Amino acid sequence: MLKDFYQKNPKWCLIGAGGLICVLILGFFFFYHANGEEVEVKSQQITEQKETKTQNEPAKKEEKNSVVFVDVKGAVRNPGVYQIPKDGRVKDAIDRAGGLLSEADPSSVNLAQKLKDEMIVEVVKKGEKGSSALAGTTTSTTEKAESEKVNINQATAQDLEQVPGIGKAKATAIIEYREKEGLFTKIEDLTQISGIGEKTLEKLKAYLEI
Known part of the structure; x- marks a missing residue:
């Protein structure tokens, strides 16, 4: 019956074919659009996760x-x-x-x-x-200093004064420098103290440590 109808009315056949094509195009469009949004959402989530991880790593390192x-x-x-x-x-x-x-x-x-x-x-x-103190009464000052070195980052002014070559003035200067500039990183930094040159430093190395 439909065959006879379309044979007698070919224009309706064209209209029907056109409608079917429109439906297919719209269906493809909606399918592609929906999948595109899903892919975009997943891509955005992955990007956000990477950014969060990148931001957290420096924070952990900085905290440590x-x-x-x-x-x-x-x-x-x-x-x-x-x-x-x-x-x-x-x-x-x-x-x-x-x-x-x-x-x-x-x-x-x-x-x-x-x-x-x-x-x-x-x-x-x-x-x-x-x-770290140089204690005892049966050994000389040199023997005491050599047997137990003084840590210049931890020693008090009293400890430093007992080291040969460091009097009250140098001990005070060392403490003041340490408080102002921070801890010594190497023994050679002592040359920054007034009155301590290369020759004096060589003698002090036997009694001091970092």
């Missing part, structure tokens, strides 16, 4: 480099290893360890000294000497 680990020993309430901000001072490390005990000698440490990673902060009791 912004702290130091310090070993607090001696006359403090809670001795141990503490994580302190990189720009922290000895006082901050002692505070994290619970503060000084009543029998502690505050002058045995430099509370204003800048902290360094793996640094040891030792607070001694009043009347006692720390492990």
Whole structure:
């Protein structure tokens, strides 16, 4: 019946074919558009994940480099290893360890000294000497210094004064330089101190360390 109809009315046949083509085109368009949006969404999600990962990596690295680990020993309430901000001072490390005990000698440490990673902060009791101090009465000053070197980044002015070639003036200058410029990175940095030249430095190397 339809065959006879289209044979008698060929224009309707053309209209029907045209309509079918339109339907196919519209269907293809909607299918492609929907899939395109899905691909675009997935692509955007992947890009956002990569950006988030890239942003997080520097943040983690920066966080790791912004702290130091310090070993607090001696006359403090809670001795141990503490994580302190990189720009922290000895006082901050002692505070994290619970503060000084009543029998502690505050002058045995430099509370204003800048902290360094793996640094040891030792607070001694009043009347006692720390492990870095040159103690004893049966050996000469030279023998004591050579047997146990003084760490110029941790030593107090009193410790430095006991080193041959460093008097009160040089000891004070070393402490002041350390507080102003930061920790020494090598023994040779001592030549920045007034009164310490190359010859003096060679003699001091036997008694000092970083």
